[in-house]
Amino acid sequence: MLVAEGITKSYAELVALAPLDLTIKADELTVLVGHNGSGKSTLLSLCAGLLEPTEGTLTVDGHPAGSFEARAATSYLPDQPVLYDDLSVVEHLEYVSRLHGVEDWEDRGNDLLDRLGLAHRADDLPSRFSRGLRQKTSIALGLVRPFRLLLVDEPFVGLDPQGKEALVGLLDEAHRQGAAVVVATHQLEFVQQADRCLALRDGELVFDGPAGGADVDKLLGLS
Amino acid sequence: MAATVEDWHDDVVVGALHELRETRRRRRLGDWNVIDALYKAYLAAVVGGVGVTLLSGVVGDQRLQGQAVADVRRYGAAWIGLVVAGAIALGLRSGARGGPLALEAAEVRYVLLAPVDRDIALQAPARRQLRFTAFAGTVTGAAAGLLAFRRLPGQPVEWIAAGALVGGATAIAMGGAAMVASGRRLGKRTATALAIAVIGWSVADVVAGMATSPASLVGKVGLWPLHFQPLAAAGLIAAPVLAIAGLRSVGGLSLEAAERRGRLVTHLRFAATFQDLRTVMLLRRQLSAEQPRSRPWMKPKPAGLGRVQRNLVVWRRDWRGVLRWPAVRIARLTILGAVAGLATAAAWAGNTAMIAVAGVAMFVAGLDAIEGLSQEIDHPDRRDGFPAEPSAIHLRHLAVPTVVLTFVALAGVAAAAAASHTLLALKIGLPLAIPAAATAAGAAAVSALRAPPDPSRLMADSTGMGLLFHHALPPGLAIAAPAAVLLAHSQLKAEPGADPIAIAVSAAFNILLLAGLIFGWVRQREAVSAFFAGGR
Numbered sequence: 001m002l003v004a005e006g007i008t009k010s011y012a013e014l015v016a017l018a019p020l021d022l023t024i025k026a027d028e029l030t031v032l033v034g035h036n037g038s039g040k041s042t043l044l045s046l047c048a049g050l051l052e053p054t055e056g057t058l059t060v061d062g063h064p065a066g067s068f069e070a071r072a073a074t075s076y077l078p079d080q081p082v083l084y085d086d087l088s089v090v091e092h093l094e095y096v097s098r099l100h101g102v103e104d105w106e107d108r109g110n111d112l113l114d115r116l117g118l119a120h121r122a123d124d125l126p127s128r129f130s131r132g133l134r135q136k137t138s139i140a141l142g143l144v145r146p147f148r149l150l151l152v153d154e155p156f157v158g159l160d161p162q163g164k165e166a167l168v169g170l171l172d173e174a175h176r177q178g179a180a181v182v183v184a185t186h187q188l189e190f191v192q193q194a195d196r197c198l199a200l201r202d203g204e205l206v207f208d209g210p211a212g213g214a215d216v217d218k219l220l221g222l223s
Numbered sequence: 224m225a226a227t228v229e230d231w232h233d234d235v236v237v238g239a240l241h242e243l244r245e246t247r248r249r250r251r252l253g254d255w256n257v258i259d260a261l262y263k264a265y266l267a268a269v270v271g272g273v274g275v276t277l278l279s280g281v282v283g284d285q286r287l288q289g290q291a292v293a294d295v296r297r298y299g300a301a302w303i304g305l306v307v308a309g310a311i312a313l314g315l316r317s318g319a320r321g322g323p324l325a326l327e328a329a330e331v332r333y334v335l336l337a338p339v340d341r342d343i344a345l346q347a348p349a350r351r352q353l354r355f356t357a358f359a360g361t362v363t364g365a366a367a368g369l370l371a372f373r374r375l376p377g378q379p380v381e382w383i384a385a386g387a388l389v390g391g392a393t394a395i396a397m398g399g400a401a402m403v404a405s406g407r408r409l410g411k412r413t414a415t416a417l418a419i420a421v422i423g424w425s426v427a428d429v430v431a432g433m434a435t436s437p438a439s440l441v442g443k444v445g446l447w448p449l450h451f452q453p454l455a456a457a458g459l460i461a462a463p464v465l466a467i468a469g470l471r472s473v474g475g476l477s478l479e480a481a482e483r484r485g486r487l488v489t490h491l492r493f494a495a496t497f498q499d500l501r502t503v504m505l506l507r508r509q510l511s512a513e514q515p516r517s518r519p520w521m522k523p524k525p526a527g528l529g530r531v532q533r534n535l536v537v538w539r540r541d542w543r544g545v546l547r548w549p550a551v552r553i554a555r556l557t558i559l560g561a562v563a564g565l566a567t568a569a570a571w572a573g574n575t576a577m578i579a580v581a582g583v584a585m586f587v588a589g590l591d592a593i594e595g596l597s598q599e600i601d602h603p604d605r606r607d608g609f610p611a612e613p614s615a616i617h618l619r620h621l622a623v624p625t626v627v628l629t630f631v632a633l634a635g636v637a638a639a640a641a642a643s644h645t646l647l648a649l650k651i652g653l654p655l656a657i658p659a660a661a662t663a664a665g666a667a668a669v670s671a672l673r674a675p676p677d678p679s680r681l682m683a684d685s686t687g688m689g690l691l692f693h694h695a696l697p698p699g700l701a702i703a704a705p706a707a708v709l710l711a712h713s714q715l716k717a718e719p720g721a722d723p724i725a726i727a728v729s730a731a732f733n734i735l736l737l738a739g740l741i742f743g744w745v746r747q748r749e750a751v752s753a754f755f756a757g758g759r
Binding site for chain 1 (some may be wrong): 235236239242243246250251327328329332333334336337338339340353458477478479482517
């Protein structure tokens with residue numbers, strides 16, 4: 001699903017991501033761990049096509065990341081929710097769905113709002129929301145459209161326990177339905193649920209293996 | 224949910240994009256406040272009118288005759304072409320940094336990351352940008368045409384029309400060049416090389432007194448009221464060609480640059496709304512990718528532990544910042560110094576209004592130089608955690624800017640001496656360099672430290688005056704030193720045998736007193752405010 005061959009990202013003298021080779025299969029739930037500044041967000045932004053690699057190639061379903069086909073297949077939930085100031089939650093859902101060619105979005109949209117506890121705020125402007133509610137809106141927007149690769153950056157930040165639980169359920173559902181899901185997180189509970197764990201340190205991949213092992217705890221500095 | 228991606232179609236998606244953009248546009252229009260818009264138009268007209276009137280004073284109204292008109296005919300097109308080339312060069316540089324479009328962050332995240340043809344998705348914002356740029360260029364060109372009419376033979380309508388044509392074409396060419404550079408992903412070096420080539424061709428035309436470059440041909444259009452050459456219209460073709468090329472390549476823009484630019488422009492508009500000049504400067508620097516050097520020009524020695532060293536902590540911190548300034552910032556300050564010097568020399572020669580240009584140049588240099596103070600103001604929580612009065616810290620932050628601005632003022636003195644070919648500029652300018660630097664640093668500090676007046680606390684009919692005073696005061700303070708040069712000039716005129724150095728030293732003393740008052744205000748600001756608030 002996602003294939004990276006020798007990708008690097010540098011900003012002048014700063015190497016944000018050292019040469020990286022990686023293959024992520026469809027229906028694989030992968031967690032990406034690492035300390036702040038280790039390159040997690042850079043890697044996800046590269047996969048989403050928001051950033052371009054300094055060197056190397058990155059493909060999604062055989063198409064270069066950021067290409068028309070790759071954009072259709074990839075859904076990216078950034079760590080900072082980005083929303084329009086003048087659209088309500090439900091208008092956001094309609095806009096994003098229709099940009100992805102989905103005309104019958106309402107059932108799916110309403111279901112997501114229910115599960116994330118946003119149904120009663122559907123007609124409100126998210127520009128007036130708290131950080132947590134904006135994050136929930138952003139999650140709904142990432143999941144309302146079709147995708148085969150889901151990239152999620154620090155999704156639990158700012159969420160209440162119900163929100164976290166709903167998100168875990170939604171990510172699990174996406175995984176079960178066959179999407180490749182990559183989640184950058186520090187939430188240990190979620191790491192235990194994943195099939196695979198990738199750990200980055202100072203832009204280098206230092207661990208690639210099954211999640212939940214002692215190695216992951218050590219990499220996170222928790223044991 | 225994660226099942227299908229095959230079910231979308233281009234026309235449906237593009238239709239949805241247009242439909243939803245139209246909905247947003249209608250909503251914005253629905254929120255449009257007619258009174259507010261009329262007030263903005265009124266303010267723009269007043270500011271524009273004042274600007275044109277000031278420039279009219281600089282240009283004068285003495286009609287050129289004979290040889291002077293012949294010189295304008297020979298060199299004028301190339302000089303106008305140089306301005307056109309400069310605008311195109313600016314466009315190329317802006318495009319290499321991701322300009323000229325400033326998209327909403329959400330537009331980048333949801334539209335440009337959706338399976339939508341980016342060329343189609345970006346047509347509307349790109350056309351809107353070109354329309355606005357063309358309008359601004361046309362108005363500016365028309366104003367320039369009006370000024371040209373005051374000195375040159377011909378009908379006012381002809382000059383205004385020619386100016387508008389040149390201004391509009393220049394703006395469209397600039398916007399088109401920026402879109403080509405951005406869409407074709409020209410690197411900064413390539414864009415700079417192209418910019419140098421475009422300007423170089425025009426400089427060669429100026430030197431040779433010819434009009435060979437397309438920019439110079441556009442310049443010939445600007446002189447149509449003087450000498451109508453229909454073939455010059457060929458130069459205007461460059462503008463639509465660049466605009467079409469720009470619109471066709473706009474979809475290739477870098478998302479990374481677009482997102483960064485969109486974010487900064489949003490902050491910039493916010494800062495401008497709150498009339499926060501210092502933040503506007505900071506964001507403009509970020510917008511042009513002006514970053515501090517990762518390695519300083521020189522590495523200062525580590526500080527000792529003594530009392531003197533502790534007292535110098537702000538001084539050392541500010542030098543650390545200055546030593547990381549990129550070359551472009553040093554060059555900008557030097558140019559601002561030279562502009563101030565040349566404008567003062569022009570004022571000495573009779574164009575009194577140029578004093579304002581000199582003062583504003585020093586004030587802008589001051590805003591750049593007080594970076595340490597501005598950072599302190601931006602992080603009040605940290606500052607308030609120091610075991611010192613905030614105003615004492617603010618005052619200490621003015622020492623390094625004063626030293627830096629002294630060098631800026633010296634660049635101005637050198638430029639004035641070079642332009643006037645006399646030692647008099649040095650005799651008058653050198654004693655005034657430090658006082659000019661101190662007032663410029665103080666003026667910038669006043670701008671950074673004062674919050675804009677709260678309109679709700681002003682009388683309705685004095686709101687405009689209150690705001691005008693708020694914005695005019697800091698540059699007004701920076702004008703004091705160049706104005707002292709004019710006073711020295713009139714004193715020398717009244718007493719031809721007087722020693723210019725003695726006159727300049729006396730003027731410098733007065734300006735230093737003013738700087739002292741400003742520094743005192745910085746130190747006692749809270750006490751002064753409390754006093755005027757009736758001790759509350």
